[in-house]
Amino acid sequence: MIPDLTCDFLNLRLHNPIILASGILGxxxxxxxxxxxxxxxxxTAKSCGPTPRAGHPNPVAxxxxxxxxxxxxxxxxxxxxxxxxxxxxxxxLKPLGVPLIASIFGGTVAEFGDVARIIAAARPHLIEVNISxxxxxxxFGTPFAATCESAAAVTEAVKKNVxxxxxxxxxxxxxxxxxxxxxxxxxxxxxxxxxxNTMPGMLIDAEAGRPAxxxxxxxxxxxxxxxxxxRCVYEIARAVRVPIIGTGGxxxxxxxxxxxxxxxxxxxxxxxxxxxGVEALGDIAAELAAFMAQEGYATPAAMRGLAL
Amino acid sequence: xxQTFTITEIRTENYRTKTLIFDKPLPGAQPGQxxxxxxxxxxxxPFSIAGGDPLALMVVAVGPFSExxxxxxxxxxxxxxxxxxxxxxxxxxxxxxVGGGYGVAPLLFLARTSLAAGHTVDVCIGARTAGxxxxxxxxxxxxxxxxxxxVSHSVVVRVTTDxxxxxxxxxxxxxxxxTIAAHRPDCVYACGPVPMLTALxxxxxxxxxxxxxxxxxxxxxGLGICGSCELDATTRQAANIPAGWLVCKDxxxxxxxxxx
Numbered sequence: 001m002i003p004d005l006t007c008d009f010l011n012l013r014l015h016n017p018i019i020l021a022s023g024i025l026g027x028x029x030x031x032x033x034x035x036x037x038x039x040x041x042x043x044t045a046k047s048c049g050p051t052p053r054a055g056h057p058n059p060v061a062x063x064x065x066x067x068x069x070x071x072x073x074x075x076x077x078x079x080x081x082x083x084x085x086x087x088x089x090x091x092x093l094k095p096l097g098v099p100l101i102a103s104i105f106g107g108t109v110a111e112f113g114d115v116a117r118i119i120a121a122a123r124p125h126l127i128e129v130n131i132s133x134x135x136x137x138x139x140f141g142t143p144f145a146a147t148c149e150s151a152a153a154v155t156e157a158v159k160k161n162v163x164x165x166x167x168x169x170x171x172x173x174x175x176x177x178x179x180x181x182x183x184x185x186x187x188x189x190x191x192x193x194x195x196x197n198t199m200p201g202m203l204i205d206a207e208a209g210r211p212a213x214x215x216x217x218x219x220x221x222x223x224x225x226x227x228x229x230x231r232c233v234y235e236i237a238r239a240v241r242v243p244i245i246g247t248g249g250x251x252x253x254x255x256x257x258x259x260x261x262x263x264x265x266x267x268x269x270x271x272x273x274x275x276x277g278v279e280a281l282g283d284i285a286a287e288l289a290a291f292m293a294q295e296g297y298a299t300p301a302a303m304r305g306l307a308l
Numbered sequence: 309x310x311q312t313f314t315i316t317e318i319r320t321e322n323y324r325t326k327t328l329i330f331d332k333p334l335p336g337a338q339p340g341q342x343x344x345x346x347x348x349x350x351x352x353x354p355f356s357i358a359g360g361d362p363l364a365l366m367v368v369a370v371g372p373f374s375e376x377x378x379x380x381x382x383x384x385x386x387x388x389x390x391x392x393x394x395x396x397x398x399x400x401x402x403x404x405x406v407g408g409g410y411g412v413a414p415l416l417f418l419a420r421t422s423l424a425a426g427h428t429v430d431v432c433i434g435a436r437t438a439g440x441x442x443x444x445x446x447x448x449x450x451x452x453x454x455x456x457x458x459v460s461h462s463v464v465v466r467v468t469t470d471x472x473x474x475x476x477x478x479x480x481x482x483x484x485x486x487t488i489a490a491h492r493p494d495c496v497y498a499c500g501p502v503p504m505l506t507a508l509x510x511x512x513x514x515x516x517x518x519x520x521x522x523x524x525x526x527x528x529x530g531l532g533i534c535g536s537c538e539l540d541a542t543t544r545q546a547a548n549i550p551a552g553w554l555v556c557k558d559x560x561x562x563x564x565x566x567x568x
Contacts, residue, residue, distance in 0.1 A: 025554075027535030034552030046535065058352035059344070061529040062389065064309050072534050207312045208348040208387060274531045277557070 003292035014041035016285040017300045021270035022103035029089045036098035039282020044101040047130045048082035056215045067222020071135035071215035079118040086122035099125035113157035120162040132172035132197035134219045145172035148184035155188035168192035179239030186240045194245040196232045222271040225249035230262045237263020253287020261307040310387035324369045333361035339418035340395030340561040346387040350376045354527045356414040366413040392530045400494020408434045408500020412442040430464045434480025438473035506546035518565040525555035532557030
């Protein structure tokens with residue numbers, strides 16, 4: 001049996017369920033196209049906000065024994081410039097049949113609405129709402145993903161401004177009950193959920209007696225994040241019926257299968273690009289196909305939620 | 309994570325350049341690769357590896373971070389991530405090394421690696437004035453110390469300066485043409501400002517010469533994930549570099565061994 005990797009996600013048909021996660025590459029048309037050509041089922045651009053941001057000073061990322069810790073600091077060119085990039089990226093990606101996902105953030109509920117409106121004009125296939133960046137608390141305070149009320153308020157503001165473009169809300173792992181947050185954003189109109197963002201963490205250089213990142217804390221990603229992500233996706237899948245982009249620590253095709261079994265419809269891949277290069281996306285998709293052939297799964301959907 | 313290295317020697321190379329030599333090797337370091345050097349509470353910047361065993365970094369004082377490195381003394385520590393990126397990969401037996409300004413930094417390490425492999429090396433160095441020329445004597449000394457090792461290699465060093473205050477007056481590409489005419493290399497290795505590299509790329513294409521150039525960009529993560537270090541389209545096209553090429557991980561060295 002040759003497995004069929006085709007993945008139906010909302011109204012989109014993906015060649016395979018492996019999606020470039022936001023924040024990894026995704027900064028330009030050329031890089032998005034390169035990742036698409038490397039075999040991604042869809043690609044997500046880096047988050048953009050209302051105005052240009054340079055991000056944090058170096059060190060912004062360090063590798064450690066079990067993954068990465070990063071605090072890039074939401075570097076982005078601002079929504080207007082980002083919309084121009086996205087429009088061009090959409091055109092470039094069209095012949096490849098790879099959908100484009102935009103990612104947005106804001107400092108206030110109103111800003112989320114404004115950015116959503118500007119970005120919607122570029123007609124991305126899906127808009128991901130980043131309410132969970134752990135690295136800008138000094139400026140933006142507690143992430144909107146922390147409470148049902150703030151998460152729902154952002155979701156509503158975005159939905160009002162994007163017309164018929166579907167919206168996926170990206171949740172944070174560090175909440176007491178992620179299923180309740182998921183239910184709140186779905187109630188507020190979210191068409192899908194992306195879970196999870198990085199887990200807030202810290203590394204200290206013992207010789208220096210200082211945090212390893214200039215931002216002091218950062219987001220944990222890579223293999224260390226996988227069990228956290230699987231648990232979150234599992235709880236969300238039990239709480240709501242919308243499709244989930246399961247993201248966090250997926251490095252191999254087998255990891256991707258586990259994410260589908262936890263209840264995800266598609267699988268985000270980020271830090272694996274550091275470990276395996278841009279080819280990671282296509283390689284993980286091929287490994288997933290091999291695993292499906294070995295285990296007798298005809299489609300990704302056949303594995304979805306098996307572990308629930 | 310960063311590893312700590314302690315400075316054991318500081319060499320003054322010119323009026324604004326020092327080489328810091330550390331207490332131990334950087335395992336796996338190849339010429340053309342780079343490290344991120346971190347001073348806690350000051351910052352972190354990329355530096356090409358000037359020597360791998362022991363680790364050596366050449367630092368030009370151009371801003372607050374490099375000035376802070378210049379203030380360090382023997383016994384002080386520097387925190388290092390790396391080696392990072394794709395370095396040079398020796399191609400053939402006779403190598404032409406071309407350095408523009410501070411771009412000379414990784415080339416002495418490459419020359420030593422080449423000579424140790426029993427290969428021959430020619431060097432072209434371009435700078436604004438005599439005061440800016442880096443490592444010319446060091447390359448010449450390599451030739452001498454190599455003769456002592458009873459194997460006969462020559463290191464021909466040609467220097468050009470914009471004002472003619474040292475070597476030939478003009479651009480380094482002139483010296484490259486002269487060198488190629490005298491002894492055609494198997495491969496050209498270069499590091500320097502973008503205009504020099506794009507001119508050199510055209511020159512190598514014209515001569516059908518394999519080449520490996522080290523490109524400079526705004527490097528942040530050093531891990532191939534943040535997307536900050538793409539080259540602009542004009543530069544890419546001039547040098548035949550594909551779109552989406554990441555200087556920090558795919559590079560900094562772009563290997564063009566099969567010239568097209």
